[in-house]
Amino acid sequence: MEATIEVSGLCKRFGQTAAVDQLSFTVAPGQVTGFVGPNGAGKSTTMRVILGLDAADAGSALIGGRPYQSLRDPLHHVGALLDAGALQPGRRARNHLLWLAHSQGLGTRRVDEVIEQAGLGTAAKRKAGGFSLGMRQRLGIAASWCPAT
Secondary structure, eight states: OOOOOOOOOOOOOOEEEEEEEEEEEEEEETOOOOOOOTSSSSSHHHHHHHHHEEEEEEEEETTTBOOGGOOOGGGTOOOOOOOOTTOOTTTTTHHHHHHHHTTTOOOHHHHHHHHHHHOOOOOTTSSSGOHHHHHHHHHHHHHHHHOOO
8 A cells, every 4th residue: 555644634732832733735655755844833743643653632644544553564654754863873774774674574675775765875884873964864764765665
């Protein structure tokens, strides 16, 4: 199943602060989508609701017509990058991706594909802790692509 992401009338408040207010959008299958905006605009909150890490106060966020938590093998349907620093600094880039792929029952072929797609070929055997911010972001993007089929 190629999943469409559908966000409809999404609202999320933290106390008196509206982090997300009536947000609606659709992401077609296979599209890579990023959020751009100032701090506090609701980018991370929206992603957290889509991924089931936060509950919406109103509206819905569905992947293939279902909430993320109800998807079987969710990383086969959607990948996300919330924090480029969320990696084990002592692990080599390729091993980081292998760990993620194997956790989803995928083999090494997909890992090698995303290493090349993300421009990590020359850095795949280096420890991620020594990466610049840009390289950590590339590794995070590769990780978000890794399980998708």
